[in-house]
Amino acid sequence: MGKSDLNKKKKREALLNTAFELFTTQGINKTTINNIVESAGVAKGTFYLYFKDKYDIRNKLIAHKAGHIFSVADQALSQTQLTNLEDRIIFLADNIIEQFNADKSLLNFISKNLSWGIFKNELISSGDDNDVDFYNIYTILENSPETFKNPEILLFMIVEFVSSTCYSSILYNEPVSIKELKPYIFDAIRQIIKSQRL
Amino acid sequence: MGKSDLNKKKKREALLNTAFELFTTQGINKTTINNIVESAGVAKGTFYLYFKDKYDIRNKLIAHKAGHIFSVADQALSQTQLTNLEDRIIFLADNIIEQFNADKSLLNFISKNLSWGIFKNELISSGDDNDVDFYNIYTILENSPETFKNPEILLFMIVEFVSSTCYSSILYNEPVSIKELKPYIFDAIRQIIKSQRL
């Protein structure tokens, strides 16, 4: 990679990082391209060399950040000795919840913008160096000796259940704090898994 | 109520109805105050006599619409002979899902903007003639002979679970159509209820 290519990559990353910072602190609507380029220290025109518009950079960020979260959780899981499927899924859920709990603006950003369909599309379409190992998570289900009616639906339901209950609890302590809510969530997950077991 | 008061009420409702129509068809960001007052047939300044800004009218709409949905479901439930708690909750869930399925823009509008905390706040703070009987839904749990660890959490989890899984399925058919997804959802709900039963 030439010096110029390296410089380009750096500019692009500066824009991405700045945009994320601003999106999460001020919200997407309130963030202007002006804000982004100013903070990133590049000229306005430069933004348009790398991204089509504000929503283009947002989508790229979402996919990147979401993938990263799964990746971190997966890494942590591989460090454990857990073998039981339910335990492994609960571990992942717990890890992800804690990531969100530790970075609330990240939770806000992703939840407001991510949907299952968009997520899948972005992962597939964006051929950049997204080292997202999201689909590896499937392997948890697939490699398990147990079988399920429909693994994708099961995964989908768990993801939606966790993310939607987390959102309110972590950000607004509603109806209770995440600490209090967790046992309920985990119980529920175990039951959902059971209901789908063949 | 005097003639002038009536006129005022009519203006306010015209603004609310128009705003809802525009929010659901064009999105909130794309809808301008101009659009609203034009369609409502009032002057621009008049808008500010009734609402603080676009987000004020949005919040009022959300609480109103969400309450209405629960109300409709509750009414329908009262027409049935169902006595078993799980059946009653599934009935409500099904009814609400069908309401959303029949009016996708409504689902989109509410899901994008409603959160448990905001919803509760709005219901409490807005003392207007909101005839929302949302909290009646609690009575389903409370009046049941069965008891649960924490009824509000249970309700919260079900609501979040249903609304988040619905969203993706109804609007984007992801991961599967709502028709296919329903049995899984209902199974999961039953399991969640079980997990919380004392």
Place this chain on the structure above:
Amino acid sequence: MGKSDLNKKKKREALLNTAFELFTTQGINKTTINNIVESAGVAKGTFYLYFKDKYDIRNKLIAHKAGHIFSVADQALSQTQLTNLEDRIIFLADNIIEQFNADKSLLNFISKNLSWGIFKNELISSGDDNDVDFYNIYTILENSPETFKNPEILLFMIVEFVSSTCYSSILYNEPVSIKELKPYIFDAIRQIIKSQRL
């Protein structure tokens, strides 16, 4: 007409006058909406209350100015005792040439932007208080005892001939000054008329 209506009319005219001033001195491309509103002493948004964009105001100006020129010439003609058709037409041509000669920027503005078709369309479509009596000029031909193969074509040819030869001569003294050119033009006009006489 209310005070407010009057004020509106004044704003609109201020914009038109300023735009014309700038268009003729700097050219249309170089003139920005910013320039116009600044000189006119109104806010930028105000411009868009009265005109769609730069080209809208240009078109309205062209029709207005072109109509005015014919009107002035026609008025002057009516003050004369000329009866002979050729003489009357030459008189009009001379008058118009002198108007352009006296206001070269006007000539530049109109010639660059006016075409026979656009001119006719604008005259018809723009229902504003354009007191343009352009078509009265037809009456010169129609009321004459002489008849012509095709009066519109004759008029068209004379107008195009005069305006195109004027343009170069008045603005660039090419190939000769307008003073030198005039006799040639008038001779040519007489010949053109003859060629079309039945």
Place this chain on the structure above:
Amino acid sequence: MGKSDLNKKKKREALLNTAFELFTTQGINKTTINNIVESAGVAKGTFYLYFKDKYDIRNKLIAHKAGHIFSVADQALSQTQLTNLEDRIIFLADNIIEQFNADKSLLNFISKNLSWGIFKNELISSGDDNDVDFYNIYTILENSPETFKNPEILLFMIVEFVSSTCYSSILYNEPVSIKELKPYIFDAIRQIIKSQRL
């Protein structure tokens, strides 16, 4: 001519051809330097090695294209046996009209931008390999046994008359189609010539 010189010439021609293509299809204002270099397949900076700016390349194109048209007409004339002056001029006019009729975008481009003075200046100033034999056309008048008051003015008037009447007729069919208009134009030309004959 060295290999490098050849390459340079090729680049320059690529830019000229592409610019003409874009100017005539999209208009000059809408055409950007970006468009030109992209289509021409050269880098952006390269443009500035050959031309000062957009208007520089435009002027060079106009002179070139206008000269070419006269050249083609002149060539065609030399293939005929016509000896009578009027006939020869009418032949040229007809030929040029047909060239424009066959390539309307060319007519649009040249008419909007060409003026007698600019044309002459460009021809004189631009010493490039413009093999324009425009002035040869003078020889038609000069070599004729007949004599005229002022040959340049005569030529000027005919050129302006033809080009301005053509413009409206060919591009907008106003006031009538070029087919219908031609006899009127030719009649008028004959009269103009007569009026200038000594």
Place this chain on the structure above:
DNA sequence: TATGAATGAGGGTTCATTCAT
């Protein structure tokens, strides 16, 4: 020569908000 990434002033346009009527 040739490149093309970077620039940044300035373009047109929008729209929430105000306030005199």
Place this chain on the structure above:
DNA sequence: CATGAATGAACCCTCATTCAT
């Protein structure tokens, strides 16, 4: 209460031009 003309800051985006490579 109701109006709507006027505002002007702020928006997104373009594009001619430069200059280090």
